[in-house]
Ligand SMILES: Nc1ncnc2c1ncn2[C@@H]1O[C@H](COP(=O)(O)OP(=O)(O)O)[C@@H](O)[C@H]1O
């Protein structure tokens with residue numbers, strides 16, 4: 001078996017230009033991703049974007065059709081899954097129904113011929129870690145979904161793999177349980193120091209759990225970064241729309257090289273930014289970068305861009321308010337205003353204001369996100 | 374929904390009628406087996422256990438019974454192994470030819486017994502397999518494989534293949550995965566296939582009539598020859614013994630499965 005170069009107890013992963021082609025369908029298109037030892041990396045993307053395929057490739061369930069894959073410093077291409085020593089947690093739990101919880105967790109240890117005294121000790125530890133010690137003699141069918149998934153997690157970590165893969169492990173659970181288990185998974189990651197690769201299509205879950213997030217779209221990685229980086233500095237419209245709320249505006253753009261003016265339904269906004277590449281750009285604004293004020297209410301601060309519209313939705317969030325404003329060109333602006341600001345009613349004529357520096361200019365790839373759901 | 378009392382009585386009567394219709398012919402042999410006279414008349418006269426004694430003491434009867442047991446046990450084991458492997462292979466086959474292959478394997482079930490018997494007889498004459506143990510075992514196994522195939526295929530259909538992926542990720546190679554995960558979970562299917570195979574062989578008569586000879590006779594063949602030659606109530610005694618044996622075996626099997634299910 002490959003000698004694992006480890007820092008702490010986690011293995012580094014290096015996915016290099018990996019492709020996976022089924023017939024004439026490309027499930028993974030030249031995917032490259034480096035994962036650091038002990039990192040919590042989440043693969044985020046809509047359904048069918050290639051997240052599971054990537055995980056299966058790393059686990060060894062799927063052969064790649066191009067590129068290279070290293071785990072712990074050495075290539076694992078061609079090494080069968082059962083020799084890779086990688087823990088996997090599935091969405092559907094996949095506990096062996098004919099074995100008790102205890103025997104399920106002992107299974108990987110029995111395969112590794114761990115002596116029975118040691119085996120018992122490690123099973124106990126693993127079950128303690130997931131808080132399922134009292135259930136060792138139960139059968140999986142006697143457990144709830146959340147309990148089964150915790151047992152599955154214990155079984156995947158009991159043999160101390162340097163890498164743990166999880167494919168939407170909380171996907172079948174209800175919201176409350178999911179939120180609690182997210183914190184449990186986070187704690188276990190911290191305690192083990194193992195590298196975690198986690199698949200989800202839920203951006204909130206990704207933000208809660210991850211050190212870094214890789215955003216998948218149509219078999220490619222759009223961007224890799226921390227949650228904050230993806231929110232503040234999205235490099236594509238797809239990423240911007242997948243993570244967090246955003247207002248996306250289109251219009252006639254004119255750039256003189258250093259600054260850009262965009263005319264949207266007769267109103268012009270300007271910013272000291274250059275156009276991204278060629279073609280029509282889109283203007284992206286996060287909700288907290290936008291502010292509202294009543295229309296015809298004097299000049300206000302100079303240097304602020306203004307777009308007029310009508311409030312169509314006002315939601316009180318406790319920590320502030322969220323407004324949806326219908327702009328003159330028909331698009332919707334999402335505005336979040338902090339507590340204590342002036343409040344607005346539905347139907348009110350308003351102006352949406354923002355500083356040019358807070359706007360992002362991105363290439364318009366909206367034809368590429370039809371898979372977005 | 375609440376049924377009206379009249380409806381319920383009528384329904385009960387209908388059920389009883391069907392039950393009697395199904396079971397009566399079988400139960401008729403029980404009193405017949407205690408007949409005092411050498412006749413298969415119904416209702417029987419007097420009471421005696423001589424036909425049971427005859428079954429045990431007459432080598433024609435006892436040896437045919439032993440032969441049938443031997444053949445059926447071998448067939449059950451052989452058919453269970455071959456049938457399980459075939460079901461597993463077909464289940465995992467990616468090619469579309471698997472449907473065709475499955476049909477080929479199931480043909481012994483639909484082809485008329487006589488046609489098969491004639492074919493087997495012709496081949497066996499050539500290969501000197503008539504009246505031999507291997508001859509019987511081979512022929513009956515062929516007839517029994519479809520039953521195992523069907524039973525195991527049914528269990529494989531409900532078997533969650535993702536469990537094999539899980540086993541693989543935990544370090545199990547293909548053989549270990551099969552032994553520790555797949556096999557235990559499809560075992561009920563294999564066992565019921567095995568039971569069917571045993572019964573198929575044990576009461577097979579058409580092919581057996583063709584490939585039998587005075588040296589090797591199975592129980593059904595013996596029953597048939599006996600009943601065409603003389604009305605020997607030993608037949609009824611055998612029938613009664615078989616009736617109770619199969620009831621116990623099947624009942625036990627069902628109980629065992631029920632216990633498996635629960636765990
Ligand atoms: N065995 C296969 N044969 C053909 N296409 C496949 C196969 N497995 C996955 N795909 C396709 O690859 C794409 C990516 O799938 P997947 O990685 O499962 O997406 P997800 O991001 O939802 O996990 C999907 O369009 C899927 O239909």
Ligand SMILES: [Mg+2]
Pocket residue numbers: 048051052053
């Ligand atoms: Mg998936």
